[in-house]
Each structure stands twice: as C-alpha cells, then as structure tokens.
Amino acid sequence: MSKIASWITVTVMALHVAAGAAMPLAIEVYDTPNDAGGSLTLTWSRAVAGASSWYSVYVATAADGPFRLATTTATPGLKSAEPGLFGYDDDNDGYHVLHISDYATGNGEERESLKDGTTYFVRLGVQTAAGEVVGAALSATPRGNLFNTSKWNNLILGIGLSFVILLYISMARRKDLFIRRIAGLEALDEALGRATEMGKSVLFVHGLKGMDQIPTIAAVSILGRVAQRTARFDTDLRVANVDPVVMSVSQEVVKEAYLQEGRPDAYRPDSVFMAATEQFSYAAAVEGIMVRDRPAAHILMGYFYAESLLLTETGSTTGAIQIAGTDSYTQLPFFVTTCDYTLMGEELYAASAYLSREPKLLGSLKGQDVGKALIIGLLVVGTVLATFGVDTLTHLFAAL
Amino acid sequence: MTRDSYVFVGFLALFALVNTILVANGALSLDWDGLGVIVAAGCTLALYSFLYKDNPLFKFAEHVYVGVAAAYVFGITWYNSLYGEIIVSYFDIGEKGANGGGHNPWVLLFPTLLGLLMLTRFSRKFSWLSRISFAFVVGVGAGLTIPRYLSSFLLGQLEPSLAPLTLSWAGLNLFLVLVGVITVLIYFFFSVEHTGVVGHASRLGIWFLMVSFGASFGYTIMARLSLLIGRISFLMDDWLHLM
Numbered sequence: 001m002s003k004i005a006s007w008i009t010v011t012v013m014a015l016h017v018a019a020g021a022a023m024p025l026a027i028e029v030y031d032t033p034n035d036a037g038g039s040l041t042l043t044w045s046r047a048v049a050g051a052s053s054w055y056s057v058y059v060a061t062a063a064d065g066p067f068r069l070a071t072t073t074a075t076p077g078l079k080s081a082e083p084g085l086f087g088y089d090d091d092n093d094g095y096h097v098l099h100i101s102d103y104a105t106g107n108g109e110e111r112e113s114l115k116d117g118t119t120y121f122v123r124l125g126v127q128t129a130a131g132e133v134v135g136a137a138l139s140a141t142p143r144g145n146l147f148n149t150s151k152w153n154n155l156i157l158g159i160g161l162s163f164v165i166l167l168y169i170s171m172a173r174r175k176d177l178f179i180r181r182i183a184g185l186e187a188l189d190e191a192l193g194r195a196t197e198m199g200k201s202v203l204f205v206h207g208l209k210g211m212d213q214i215p216t217i218a219a220v221s222i223l224g225r226v227a228q229r230t231a232r233f234d235t236d237l238r239v240a241n242v243d244p245v246v247m248s249v250s251q252e253v254v255k256e257a258y259l260q261e262g263r264p265d266a267y268r269p270d271s272v273f274m275a276a277t278e279q280f281s282y283a284a285a286v287e288g289i290m291v292r293d294r295p296a297a298h299i300l301m302g303y304f305y306a307e308s309l310l311l312t313e314t315g316s317t318t319g320a321i322q323i324a325g326t327d328s329y330t331q332l333p334f335f336v337t338t339c340d341y342t343l344m345g346e347e348l349y350a351a352s353a354y355l356s357r358e359p360k361l362l363g364s365l366k367g368q369d370v371g372k373a374l375i376i377g378l379l380v381v382g383t384v385l386a387t388f389g390v391d392t393l394t395h396l397f398a399a400l
Numbered sequence: 401m402t403r404d405s406y407v408f409v410g411f412l413a414l415f416a417l418v419n420t421i422l423v424a425n426g427a428l429s430l431d432w433d434g435l436g437v438i439v440a441a442g443c444t445l446a447l448y449s450f451l452y453k454d455n456p457l458f459k460f461a462e463h464v465y466v467g468v469a470a471a472y473v474f475g476i477t478w479y480n481s482l483y484g485e486i487i488v489s490y491f492d493i494g495e496k497g498a499n500g501g502g503h504n505p506w507v508l509l510f511p512t513l514l515g516l517l518m519l520t521r522f523s524r525k526f527s528w529l530s531r532i533s534f535a536f537v538v539g540v541g542a543g544l545t546i547p548r549y550l551s552s553f554l555l556g557q558l559e560p561s562l563a564p565l566t567l568s569w570a571g572l573n574l575f576l577v578l579v580g581v582i583t584v585l586i587y588f589f590f591s592v593e594h595t596g597v598v599g600h601a602s603r604l605g606i607w608f609l610m611v612s613f614g615a616s617f618g619y620t621i622m623a624r625l626s627l628l629i630g631r632i633s634f635l636m637d638d639w640l641h642l643m
Binding site: 115151153154157158175177178180182210211212213214245247248251252257275276278281284285287288291292300309314328330332333334336337344345346347350352353365366369372373376378379380382383386387388389393394397398399 | 402441449450453456458461462465466468469470472473484487493518521530533534537538540541542544545546547549550551552554555556559561562563564565566574578581584585586588589590591592593594609610612613614616617
C-alpha cells in the first residue's frame with residue numbers, strides 16, 4: 001500500500017516538474033522533534049530522479065523579512081535516513097529533510113543561533129535555469145523536548161531488565177542461587193594465601209577511570225573482599241590509585257573491611273595511596289613498586305588503557321601471581337598473555353557477587369543472565385525474520 | 401662500588417661526553433631548545449634502562465616523571481577549575497578559565513559545596529561528610545552510564561546483527577558474527593555450569609574471543625612499534641643527528 005502511495009507521490013512530482021512548476025510540494029517546517037532545542041526541521045517532496053536542484057533556506061524573525069540565508073545545498077538528506085525522527089515508513093524516501101540551527105546575520109561570516117521560544121519564518125528557495133524561485137514563508141518555533149521518543153526502546157529495555165533483576169534479588173533473599181565457578185576468583189584466595197605464606201604484601205592496582213564508571217565500582221567492590229581476606233590473614237595490602245576520588249573511596253572500603261574483620265588496628269590509611277596522577281607516570285610508579293617491594297600478588301582491576309601491558313609485563317618478571325580484571329576489550333589480550341588469571345568483561349562484574357554471595361549482587365547477576373538469554377533468543381528470531389524480509393524486530397531494537 | 405654503580409657512572413659520563421661533543425660540533429644549540437633535547441634524550445634513555453633492570457637512573461626518571469605529572473595536573477586543575485571556574489565566577493576577577501569561567505555563582509554553589517565536602521576527609525570527626533560527594537559521583541555516574549551502555553553496547557550491537565542471512569560472502573560473514581555473538585554470550589552465562597551443550601558452545605565462544613584478542617594484540621603491537629620507532633627516530637635524528 002505504502003509503495004503505491006510512494007509511486008503516486010513520485011508521479012505527481014514528475015507531472016509537477018513537467019508542468020514547469022519548480023517549487024517542490026508538501027513543504028513543511030516544524031520544531032525538530034526529540035532535540036534539546038534551537039533547531040527547526042524543513043521537509044519537502046523529493047526531487048525527481050535525474051533532476052538536479054540547488055536548494056537554499058532563508059530565515060527571518062518577521063513574516064516580511066528580512067530573510068537571511070540559513071543554508072544552501074544540492075544534496076539534502078532524505079527522511080528515510082533519519083528513522084529516529086521519522087520512523088521507517090516507505091514514504092520517507094520521497095521527502096528531503098534539512099535541519100536549521102542558525103543563519104547568517106549579514107555581517108561577514110557571523111551567524112546567529114535559533115533561540116527557543118522565538119517564532120521564525122522560513123522560506124525554501126530552488127535554483128532553476130531561469131533563476132531562483134522562493135516559496136512562501138512558513139513559521140515554526142524551536143523548543144527543547146523533555147523526552148526523546150526515539151529512545152523508548154531504551155526505556156522499555158531498562159525497565160524490563162530492572163524488573164527481572166529486582167525479581168531475582170527478591171529470590172536470592174529467599175534462597176541461595178547458583179553461580180558457576182570463576183577460575184580467576186578461585187585463584188584470588190590462592191594468591192592471597194601465597195602472599196601470607198611468603199610474608200609479602202599484596203598490591204591492588206586500580207584502573208584509570210573515575211569513581212563514576214562501572215568497572216571502577218566493580219573494582220572497588222572486589223577490593224573490599226580482598227581487604228577482608230588480607231585483614232583476616234594479617235597480610236599487608238597496598239592499593240595504588242590514579243584518581244583522588246577513587247583513592248578516598250578505596251580508603252573507606254578497606255577501612256570498613258578491616259573493621260568487619262575486627263582488625264581496625266591493622267588498617268593503615270597510607271596503604272591506599274595515590275601513585276601518580278597521569279597515565280604513564282602511574283605506570284612508571286607502579287612498576288617501581290612492583291620491582292622494589294616485590295609483592296607476592298598483583299591484582300589489577302578496573303578499566304585500563306595502554307599502560308596495561310607495561311604493568312603486567314613488569315609484574316610477570318617479578319614472579320608474582322597476577323590476577324587482572326577489566327572490561328576494556330582492547331587491553332584484555334595483554335592481560336590474557338601476561339597474567340596468571342584474567343577476569344574478562346562481565347566476569348569483573350560477576351566477581352563481586354561470587355565473592356560476597358550478597359543477595360543484591362547475586363540477583364543482579366542472575367537477572368543479567370536472563371537478559372542475555374533474551375538477547376540470544378532475539379538474535380535468532382530476529383535474524384530468521386529478517387532473512388524472510390520481516391524487519392519488525394530489527395526496527396524495534398534499533399539504536400536510534 | 402658494585403657493578404651497577406660502575407654502569408651508572410659510566411652511562412652518565414658517556415652521556416655527558418656525547419652531549420659535549422654534540423654542542424661543540426654545533427649539532428645541538430646551547431639554549432633552551434638544545435637543553436630540552438638533551439633532557440628528553442636523557443629521560444628516554446633512563447626510562448629504557450629499565451629493560452636492563454631497576455636502577456638509579458630509572459628511579460630518578462620515574463620520580464621526575466611522577467612529580468612533573470602531578471605538578472602538571474595541579475596546574476591544569478587550578479587554572480581550569482579552581483581559579484578558572486570558581487574563583488573567577490565568585491569574585492569576578494582575572495581572566496576566564498579554559499572552560500569558560502564567569503558563571504553565575506549560584507550555578508556553581510552545589511558543585512563547590514560537594515568539592516569542599518571532599519576536604520572533610522582531613523578531619524576524623526567530619527570525614528563522613530565526604531561520603532555525600534562520593535555518593536553523588538557514583539549515583540550520577542551509574543545513572544548516566546547505564547542508559548548509554550544500553551544504547552551503544554546493547555542496541556547498537558543488536559541492530560546490525562539482526563540482518564538477513566544470504567548465500568554470499570556477506571551472508572557467511574554475518575552468520576559467523578551471529579554464531580560468535582551467541583557463543584560468547586553463552587560463555588558469559590553464570591547461572592549454568594558449563595558442561596554438555598552449554599560447555600561446547602562456551603568453548604567455541606572462548607575461541608571467538610581468543611581470535612579477536614589475537615587480532616587486537618597484533619594490531620596494538622604494531623602501534624607500539626611505531627611509538628618505539630618514533631623514540632628511536634628522536635634519539636638518532638633530533639639528538640645525535642645521525643639520520
């Protein structure tokens with residue numbers, strides 16, 4: 001049906017041009033949907049294939065002008081290229097679209113941005129062999145939108161997954177949930193035990209990201225469990241930081257862990273320290289600690305960048321057990337090749353649940369597993385449907 | 401003197417001799433530019449000396465590096481945030497900072513207060529107040545990150561995978577990606593033991609992961625080699641003028 005409508009539109013446009021009318025049909029101007037404001041959107045019927053047109057858009061704050069040039073182009077986009085704004089209608093191929101956010105003031109190259117709440121008058125000009133034909137003025141008022149309706153799938157997925165996670169948390173409070181063995185974490189106790197036997201320290205190295213990042217939150221959570229064990233075993237723990245906020249949170253977490261183990265006297269605030277404030281100076285400082293203090297275990301958790309190989313390569317030469325965990329997939333190869341055990345990606349997040357057995361974390365992990373099962377199902381069904389020409393699922397889960 | 405001490409003194413003497421010859425030949429100018437090249441060459445060699453083993457040269461370069469980086473970050477923080485944003489905005493003095501500065505002081509009141517609460521960590525009695533700032537940072541961070549992760553890491557990956565399979569190279573590629581995604585997802589299943597069918601799928605997932613890690617490893621090593629070439633080029637050309 002929509003293909004027939006599209007064919008009719010194109011035919012009407014062809015007749016329109018054949019009749020000598022240069023102005024496109026269906027010109028519309030309106031506030032750009034789903035934006036933060038300061039923008040208008042202009043749409044008009046698509047030029048007939050083969051016909052070349054040069055379009056200009058003029059903007060004024062009054063109906064009688066003066067109209068200033070906002071933009072000029074020979075290749076305006078199509079509505080179909082912006083499904084976030086216009087959806088997936090087949091008709092969208094039949095319309096051009098331009099977004100206007102500012103216009104020339106007439107003083108050299110100075111431009112003025114569109115202001116929210118101000119009504120602007122917009123005219124579309126088309127260059128023809130006989131000169132430029134300018135259409136009638138249409139008015140619209142730019143405004144910011146509180147909601148981006150193209151991201152409703154994010155909201156539904158977020159709410160759906162949150163519901164599943166909450167459900168599993170309540171289940172975890174009633175009974176113990178099974179989590180498979182994570183090799184890297186089994187090795188954690190081994191590493192801490194080895195450090196205790198050797199009478200050497202354990203070095204915990206944070207990644208580079210700040211406290212507002214999920215891998216750092218996971219790393220701090222693991223640090224709490226490591227600190228509990230070092231407090232229990234009376235093993236020296238040193239925590240290297242590159243971010244002052246992460247350092248402060250780590251101090252709190254380690255202090256809390258020592259308190260929980262009934263060893264507040266064993267906690268030393270200096271054991272959680274700022275090694276450096278910049279990426280490679282941090283790497284140099286931590287390398288120095290590795291070769292001079294010779295800790296028995298290096299635990300690297302969080303998000304790492306290019307310093308990962310420098311750290312673990314040096315660490316491996318000292319003979320220490322190295323356990324790393326990161327969701328930085330570009331650095332995972334280096335950890336895999338230089339560390340004894342590596343927590344890859346989500347294993348980092350799963351680690352804290354595995355170690356603590358806390359219902360909140362266990363339930364979250366189970367809920368995420370359900371999410372993964374749904375994704376696998378979606379991938380299989382969606383691919384089969386897409387193979388048979390049904391794009392519904394693809395469009396529903398598009399990242400617009 | 402130990403063997404390391406001889407190596408250390410010998411290196412310093414050789415470095416001084418080489419630089420004296422370079423300055424005497426006019427290869428290096430006796431001004432700030434020339435001094436900059438000498439310091440950079442010295443720091444580069446001192447840091448590379450770690451390849452031999454931990455030594456006083458490396459320790460010196462390491463401490464200089466850490467100190468300079470800390471001072472640099474302090475300068476950036478002072479001029480961009482403390483002075484450039486807060487002091488300029490509250491007292492309407494001086495030039496604006498790199499981030500714009502000169503804001504309405506009321507807008508900055510809340511972030512300034514949160515920043516000041518962080519300083520309560522120096523007091524045993526009031527250090528608990530700093531947790532308000534941490535809670536704010538962690539809460540806002542998680543709140544902002546989760547929707548972004550959903551959009552870019554979940555939907556952004558799903559959409560291109562939900563494409564039609566065809567009897568072509570592109571179709572085969574898509575099929576491989578689909579199998580890879582599904583088996584890797586199965587590897588990251590924590591609710592079930594990895595035995596039987598799940599175990600086989602999980603092992604296939606590990607293969608996919610390792611192949612991608614191998615490719616990433618090779619790619620990054622190439623990039624690191626280009627960094628090494630850059631350093632050697634600096635030493636051979638800018639310092640020694642041998643190229």
